[in-house]
Amino acid sequence: MIAADLYLDKIDFLAYLPQTDCQECGAVSCADFAKQLKRKIQTPSACTFLTESQIQAFLLAQHGDRILPQVPALDLPRPAFTGMVEINRPNESSLILISGNSEFTQEVLSTIMGYTLSSYWLFFVDCRGDTIDMAMIYESLKAEQIMIALEELPAHQRREIILPGFASPLKQPLERQVEWQVKVGPLCIAELPLFLGEDWQVPPDINLG
Numbered sequence: 001m002i003a004a005d006l007y008l009d010k011i012d013f014l015a016y017l018p019q020t021d022c023q024e025c026g027a028v029s030c031a032d033f034a035k036q037l038k039r040k041i042q043t044p045s046a047c048t049f050l051t052e053s054q055i056q057a058f059l060l061a062q063h064g065d066r067i068l069p070q071v072p073a074l075d076l077p078r079p080a081f082t083g084m085v086e087i088n089r090p091n092e093s094s095l096i097l098i099s100g101n102s103e104f105t106q107e108v109l110s111t112i113m114g115y116t117l118s119s120y121w122l123f124f125v126d127c128r129g130d131t132i133d134m135a136m137i138y139e140s141l142k143a144e145q146i147m148i149a150l151e152e153l154p155a156h157q158r159r160e161i162i163l164p165g166f167a168s169p170l171k172q173p174l175e176r177q178v179e180w181q182v183k184v185g186p187l188c189i190a191e192l193p194l195f196l197g198e199d200w201q202v203p204p205d206i207n208l209g
């Protein structure tokens with residue numbers, strides 16, 4: 001099987017480090033430490049300024065290759081479920097996450113969602129079954145479809161939507177249609193726990209090494 005690119009090499013470890021270059025971890029700079037994390041020759045706990053939940057999020061990113069399922073590279077779209085999924089009993093203050101309706105996108109996203117106790121409204125928007133990177137090339141994911149999908153949302157207070165990284169071109173069209181904050185998430189799903197920060201609560205019993 002030729003596996004799809006999950007863009008693990010795109011994870012931006014440095015963006016989530018304190019960036020004070022204090023060298024207490026033994027690296028010459030935070031950028032150097034980030035490279036060591038990426039190569040798995042250092043553990044995030046070596047930076048003593050990170051909280052326990054940040055350390056767990058770094059570990060998830062570091063070990064994305066063994067956490068995430070291998071999915072085949074697509075030559076044809078694989079349409080799957082379209083609609084809203086409630087993750088961990090969300091309420092009116094839970095974040096809204098947007099994704100597409102590729103079977104493989106859903107498989108990868110469902111896997112990472114197994115590593116959080118936090119609550120989200122997750123929307124699988126119709127993009128004809130393309131993965132998000134392909135959906136942007138083929139223009140099968142559009143702001144209008146996201147708007148239609150969001151009509152399912154019950155009364156909501158937290159006016160914040162997270163788009164997948166590859167869907168960044170949809171940020172401005174969406175912001176013109178909703179008076180909500182639209183944020184662009186990471187390109188790699190294994191970076192999502194780092195990106196969401198306090199909005200990603202890791203279960204206490206996972207052991208990623």
Ligand code: SF4
Nearest residue numbers: 022023025030033047
């Ligand atoms: S200990 Fe943390 S803040 Fe200091 S250089 Fe290392 S990674 Fe950067």
